[in-house]
Amino acid sequence: MTRSKNQPTAGEFLPFCRPSINEADVEAVTRTLTSGWITTGPACAELEQAVCDRTGGQAAVAVTSGTAAMHLVLLAMGIGPGDEVITPSMTWVSTPNIISLLGAKPVFVDVDRETLLVSAESIAAAITKRTKAIIPVHYAGVPCDLDGIRSVADAAGIPVIEDAAHAIGTRYSNQEIGSSGHAIFSLHPIKNVTTGEGGVFVTDDVELAAEIRRMRFHGLAAEAWDRNQQGRSPQVEVQSPGFKYNMPDMNAVLGVSQLKRLDTFIERRAEIANRYTEGLREVDGIEPLGLPSWNHRHAWHLFIVRVLPELAGLDRDQFMAALKDIGIGTGLHFRAAHTHRWYRDQGMDSGGLPETEWNSERICSIPLFPDMTDDDIERVLTGIRSVCNVAQEQGAPA
Numbered sequence: 001m002t003r004s005k006n007q008p009t010a011g012e013f014l015p016f017c018r019p020s021i022n023e024a025d026v027e028a029v030t031r032t033l034t035s036g037w038i039t040t041g042p043a044c045a046e047l048e049q050a051v052c053d054r055t056g057g058q059a060a061v062a063v064t065s066g067t068a069a070m071h072l073v074l075l076a077m078g079i080g081p082g083d084e085v086i087t088p089s090m091t092w093v094s095t096p097n098i099i100s101l102l103g104a105k106p107v108f109v110d111v112d113r114e115t116l117l118v119s120a121e122s123i124a125a126a127i128t129k130r131t132k133a134i135i136p137v138h139y140a141g142v143p144c145d146l147d148g149i150r151s152v153a154d155a156a157g158i159p160v161i162e163d164a165a166h167a168i169g170t171r172y173s174n175q176e177i178g179s180s181g182h183a184i185f186s187l188h189p190i191k192n193v194t195t196g197e198g199g200v201f202v203t204d205d206v207e208l209a210a211e212i213r214r215m216r217f218h219g220l221a222a223e224a225w226d227r228n229q230q231g232r233s234p235q236v237e238v239q240s241p242g243f244k245y246n247m248p249d250m251n252a253v254l255g256v257s258q259l260k261r262l263d264t265f266i267e268r269r270a271e272i273a274n275r276y277t278e279g280l281r282e283v284d285g286i287e288p289l290g291l292p293s294w295n296h297r298h299a300w301h302l303f304i305v306r307v308l309p310e311l312a313g314l315d316r317d318q319f320m321a322a323l324k325d326i327g328i329g330t331g332l333h334f335r336a337a338h339t340h341r342w343y344r345d346q347g348m349d350s351g352g353l354p355e356t357e358w359n360s361e362r363i364c365s366i367p368l369f370p371d372m373t374d375d376d377i378e379r380v381l382t383g384i385r386s387v388c389n390v391a392q393e394q395g396a397p398a
C-alpha cells in the first residue's frame with residue numbers, strides 16, 4: 001500500500017482511528033475541485049455505480065450521511081406516528097432518533113452478549129401489529145444472521161433495512177452486504193471507506209431507490225446535475241416535498257478512489273485484529289468480542305474489548321482515561337441508546353435489555369486503522385498490559 005499522508009509517527013498521540021488518505025485520493029479530489037463542477041454530478045453517479053458493482057446491489061443512492069440515508073428510507077417506507085420499528089439499543093443514536101423524529105416508536109431488542117448482534121428470535125418476540133420495519137445492525141463489521149432475520153421478517157411481511165454503517169465489504173455466507181434487500185452504509189471518516197461525511201443506500205428495489213433519489217434533492221423529478229444538461233426542461237416539479245441530502249462530487253470522488261482499496265484496507269485491519277486477539281489472550285479482564293458461528297467475512301471496522309473491572313483492576317472509563325494519559329486513543333461504540341437522557345425520559349430504560357446494558361458499561365474500541373504500523377500495534381498492547389498491571393497492583397475498584 002502507498003504510504004498514507006496521515007500515517008502516525010512513533011511518539012505522537014495514537015488516535016483510535018484515522019482515515020487512510022493517499023496521493024491518489026488527493027489527486028482525485030483536486031481534479032474535481034478544479035473541474036468546474038463540485039456538487040452532485042458525475043462523480044456521485046460514479047460512486048453509486050462503484051457501490052453497485054462492489055456489492056451486487058441493483059441501485060445505490062449517495063447522500064450526505066448514513067443518518068440521512070436511514071431518514072429517507074424510513075420516510076419512503078411511510079413510517080410515521082403509531083408505527084413501531086425494531087432496532088437494537090446497542091447502536092448509534094441516529095437510528096432511534098430518526099424513528100422518534102418521524103413520530104414512530106423504536107422498539108429495542110437485546111443483543112447477544114458476545115457478538116453485540118441481534119438475533120432472529122429476539123426480533124420475532126418483539127413483532128406486533130404495529131411493527132413496520134426491522135433494522136438489524138451488522139456490528140463492528142460482522143454480519144447478523146441474515147437468513148434467520150429475513151425469514152422472520154418475510155413471514156410477518158415486514159421490511160428489513162440493514163444498518164450496514166460498519167459493514168462495507170462485510171460478507172454473510174459469501175454474499176456481500178448490499179447484494180440483496182435494503183442496506184445503508186456510512187462513509188463517515190472513521191468508516192472503512194470515507195467521503196469525508198456521507199452515506200449510501202443500496203437496494204434491489206429500483207423504484208424505492210428512485211423515490212429516495214427524488215427525496216434527497218427537494219423531491220424534484222430531476223437533480224442538480226441533470227438540470228445542468230442541455231435539452232432538459234428547467235421546469236422540473238416537486239413530486240412531493242423532499243430534503244437537501246445530495247452528496248457533492250468533491251466528497252463522492254474521494255469515495256470512488258477509496259473504494260478501490262477496500263480489500264487492502266480490510267486485509268490490514270484483519271492483520272491488526274489478529275495480532276490484538278493473540279496479544280490480549282494473556283491480559284486478565286480485557287475481553288474482545290466473540291465471533292458468530294455462521295460463515296462470514298469480517299470487515300473489521302472496530303476492534304471492541306470489554307473491560308471487566310473485577311479482573312482488570314479498573315473500570316472501562318478508567319481504562320480509557322489511563323490509555324489517553326499514555327497517548328493512546330479509544331472510542332465508545334456505543335453507550336446503549338435507551339440509557340440516554342431523552343430515552344430515559346420516555347421510560348425506555350425500564351429493563352429487559354440485560355446483555356445490552358452489561359456491554360454498554362464495559363465496551364471500548366481500541367485503535368484500528370489500516371495505516372497503523374506494527375510498532376503502533378505493539379504500543380497499544382504494551383499500553384493495555386501496563387495500565388492493567390498498575391491497576392491490578394493497586395487493587396480492583398470498589
Ligand SMILES: Cc1ncc(COP(=O)(O)O)c(C=O)c1O
Binds near residue numbers: 067187
Ligand atoms: C451503527 C450506525 N448506524 C448509523 C450510523 C450513522 O452514520 P452517519 O454518521 O454516516 O450518519 C452510524 C455512524 O457511526 C453507526 O455507527
